[in-house]
Amino acid sequence: MDELRSSSFDSSSNYFRLPHLYALIVGINTYASPDWSDLTCAVQDADDFEHYLVTRLHVPQSNIINLRNEAATRSAILGAFKTLKDLTFLPLKSRHSIDAEDMGIIIFFAGHGTRGKKPEEWKDWVTFDDYYEALCPADMGLKQTDKSDMCEIPAIPDRTIAALVNQLSEIRGNNITLIFDCCHSAGTNRGGTEADREGYIPRYVSNPPRLPFDYDDGIIGSPSRGRGAAYQGVFGKNQSSHVLLAACGREERAYEHPAKNNGVFTYALLRVLNEVNVETMTYTSLMHRLKMPVWQNAHCDGVEVNRRLFNHRIKGGDPSLIPGLKVDGYLKMDAGIVQGVTVGSVVEIHGSNLYSIQQQPNLPFTTLVVTTVDDNSSTLKLPESLINVLPPRCRLYCRIIQRPSDSLSISSNDMTWLESIYTKKFCTAHSVSIVPNTNAADLELTLKDDTVFIDHHFPLAAKYIGTRSPFKIQSNNTHILHNLIQHVIHFRYHLFRANPNSIKDNDDDDDDGLGGGGIKVTIDMRELCHQKQWKYGKSVIEPIGANVFEKDPGVVIVDEDKMYGLIIENLTSLPLYPHLFYFDPSELSITSWYSPPLGTGPSSGHTTTNTTTTTPKTDIILHPKSKFSIGYSEDGLDPWHFYIRPGETKDVGFFKLFLTTTPSNLNNIVQESAYTPPPPSNTRSDSIKREQEQEQRRQTLDESELKDEVWDTIVMTVVQFEAGGAVES
Template sequence: MSELNFSSIFALVIGIDQYEHMNQDEQLRGAVSDAATVAEYLLDTLHVPEDNVKCLFNNQATREGIIDTFRNHLTLNRDIQHSDPIIVYFSGHGDQQKAPAEWHSSDGMTELIMPADASFRQGEDHPLDQDYKHGIPDRTLGALVHELHLMKGDNITIIFDCCHSGSTTRGRKVRARYSHDSNAPPIPANLDENIVQHVSLQSSPGRGISTGRRSFGRFQSPSQVHSLETHVLLAACKNSEWAQEVGNPDGTDESSCGLFTHSLLKSLQECDLATTSYLGLMRRIQQHAKRFLSMQIERFPEYNIEEQTPQCEGRKQDRLLFRTQYALSRGMIQLRRDPTNNTFQIKAELGVYVGEMTNVAEPLARLVATEVAATESILSFPNTQPVIEIPQFAYVVVTKYTGYSLRILVDEKIEVLPEWTEVKQKLDSQQITIVWAKPSEPADLVLIPTDEGIKVSRSEPSLIQLGPKPLLLEKGLSASELARRLGGIAHFHFHLQRHNANSPIKNQIGMKMIELKAGPGYGWGRRSYVPAANSQVDLFDGCLSTGKVAQLDSDPDKRYGLQLTNTSDWPLFAWVFYFDFEDYSIESLYEPPSSSGNAPLVTGKTLPIGYGDAGTDPLRVENDSDAERQTGVFMLFVSRSWVDISHITRGSISATEIGGQGFRKGDKPVEPASNVWDVLLVGVSITQ
């Protein structure tokens, strides 16, 4: 392992085997041992100073003790500098309870971690409702993490070896880290209100995002524990699975460990921390867990050991472990090799077409896409190249998208400019294929010289009704900068034209825009929002089905949310983007939290965006430019299987650097009908 200095890590490590009020068959065996092993790894392997690691075991990990230690050891710790790495590890029981209606949970439930002194009426504890000690819900945890994020930055790793659904004891060697009190009273809506309100008062009142010069804005990043922005979450399993305790590999009868923590530590010990990202670590964890699970099933066939799929969530998954730098593999696609026929599988978004895929530097090999589907492709060695050994964690990059071209007509006065030859060469070498149209041919874009620079006029037929104004590329830009901006425009148009010609589920997917109002209290670390009284009014006005442009009024004081619905036969993964014609930026408004988790857009349910528990913030509609109106497009992309299209996002083309280039590959196996996908668009015009 490369030599790195991790002396600035601060950690809170919690492990609970013995619960004060639970029956003996509810107690765990390996949670404290797992937590102690994690602490040992931090101290002995990473050489984290002992004062930086705070451990709470068994009766130390009370509800009050966990919350107070979180704030005192981490949030209020003056020794922790901004962006220092922070790790929170919990091993113990989790639970799932019905959420108060005021919390607007998308599935009506809330997840909790259970402290050592949690009430449990199915045992010997029979407190009155007002004295009942609930677990710590994700709403409270989210507020604590959000406060930590505000104070110390976003270099935060949360690790949970517990689960929130399923049954409890599975046998003498296999237990689930889940405990549910079916006699528990309802969770009060104001539970931990002092914590979430305290955090919300520290949050800034709001900020704009880069869509349309704040045409659409949102509040500061949400604080719930599943927020995509504030931290990276490593979890033991899907929410429909069990986090299991299994026999230790040493084979002793009494020793137990969490399958997830065992796989986590094995992966950390084997990988190079200097080059491994969270996503790369999770791939190793999942491989270890699969092997370890198979071994346990073989050792203990009489115990009903279940499948367990560790999870990684958060938009910082491509960062190097415990750092703010991104891995070199960011923007690349991982290969999965089929050793039987020397082919490779990639799980990639739409836009992988039959053609060549190579590395931009010194490639190990050149691969050809021989079988192409909507969300995956099969790559093979070309006949002209010998078959060579490819490392297990190799990546590919797409060098050219050949399925779509952008037609550009360039005025002859621009073609004679001394820098144009270099601009054209740079554009021809980028991913998007450029066709240089002749004056007599149709074109998507027209470049016209003016006294102020180069005017970019859009003539694409599908955009006529939006009527976007021409874009000006100011005079004096270098060849590299001019090529970069034009490349950003090509990227914008390439992704905007995505569609499924068959539209298999277009009529079974819905997206509404509704007005929100301030909720009765504070939640998720900021002011809560709920649907307004007129929330039955769809501000898109049915434009999703008619293709017309929705007319929106600029009002920076109002807040809005989206509602996604699904009446198809499948649960779906969903992404929402906003394409802004003012500056050619593309903003991600929603993406699934995990590549291997359950599809969040459930059949017959509503997925809220901008309120509730979806991990997103309210939108605001604001036209603060000099123009009378601004235009843009909402894109809803849905797929039966997870794909990574997060690299679509781009900042303004006038920004110094275009961001959002993560391209991550999920290890989720292909399921029946996994190639079902569709794209829906809503054009909007925002008037003063």
């Protein structure tokens, strides 16, 4: 299932060179305690991954720490993290010459995983079911003579791994990849029966040794200069310190097959890595290519999942490029109604998901039109000229450039100049109309000398910050002026769109056009405060003050030292996947503040009874009647800071929360500032607010009548004032 190559380049060029890579590779087949069953393939997995690093990526053997079987004790594994942090296996002169901006770290573990009841004393370590997740060292379960209570050697819990990775990230940068081929939960899914019947062996240990609450306090309490949150596990949380590749989800098991002499995940991973140039692959495109069985779904999580593999030095994946798969004479795109796709949308087709850069262009080779749309997928008809040219089931990437509902009116004090920039061809292609009355236009461009001043006639933001943009554009900068139009359309479309079948609260009479609010959740955003103690490699932070969203709009006094986090509470009996975006109307940027992990799915090579679905399977994020925090506690993300541009005293932004009941990838919504655009060869998706009115059903939510997919949106306005300035009511 190859991606179509849109360009060729010299991967040996210094521009595409990987940073200096260092690795810890652990493989454990034999466990010292008779209480745990041995494995047969974990050491082979570790050896195969080491072989890949040495032969394909040319990582020096001296840069790799290898631990196998009896050598992979608990103390040896923990010590290896410190060795990576201090680089003590390198000559002293070399250690000090290594720049964090030019290095990457890979930690690979193959062996048993487990979970255990969280000690009651870990009150600040929030987990969704009061269990910790852990890796099993080779000496787990052996008696310790050096401990006063003669306890057995315990597993290495996620809490400890999180602290180690966080400390490592602070010293060596966040170009860290964790690859875990093991179970990390009970894995009681029904799919395991099929795997067991076919001879697969799970990499899971039940009933691990008791873990004293203070066992790793020497690690947990290590001070750090960084700011941010304590982690809840590295096994399935959106982290800023690293990217995680995990063999399975929380409700599944990771398997190995003795006859194949590999773990299912490692075999699939190395198969892809050995087929492609790592320089052209991102973590997201890797997940698109992994071929996993339906009963084991690999997971990928982390803030930097759009990076190129093991490489933070050059621009990676463009989130606006949506994966698609050639199926017979059609292209199945992994985006549908939830992602804002409509029938008749015009889509550019690209050969990869990379940002187009001068050294490696990723230009579209054709455009197609969406013919059918489902909740999370769409179908595009391929022309006969491409059906026989494209390989069967090849992976392509799609960018939406126009929707039937798109429209934007523009005007200027200099119509001759305006029409020279926005030609008839451009206006037709982007659904733009030029109107003579500036007051009737959505966007007003005022030309003074060689400078263009921008006014957004956008009432939702204008009532707080006026119409004039803080940014100006040179009158001959056609690229940014064109890009501005595309950004405005995309911004307004995704801010205003809502599920037309959303149930609107009967008590909500303030219709601002934003819609949504049918799925019952509460959202609580508060200022965060650093405590003096240190845990997990970071200082402990706690919420203080009132909920910013107690009033509408919410008000924030901007201070560079103030941090914020957010808690979402699910009041329904539905499992939910939250996606949180921040819309900045001044910059026209849309930033993802939280998105669920990526998973493998049918379009990635699964065998499934439902051949029409392309939705991957990933862990539930927001369980029924539960809470989930973003920015502190269990998610591992750094807290948020608001800022006001120099010379301004007030700003406004919009948080938009998308809630889905099935895993969905909404990263196509993200866009950078209109005034710091990507290279000219890389165009943005075009989109705008639909003109249709939201259909409002005025009845109570009856969850028993819900269809397979339910989704909704909630928009919250935040007005930001400069510290020390006047706060308007």
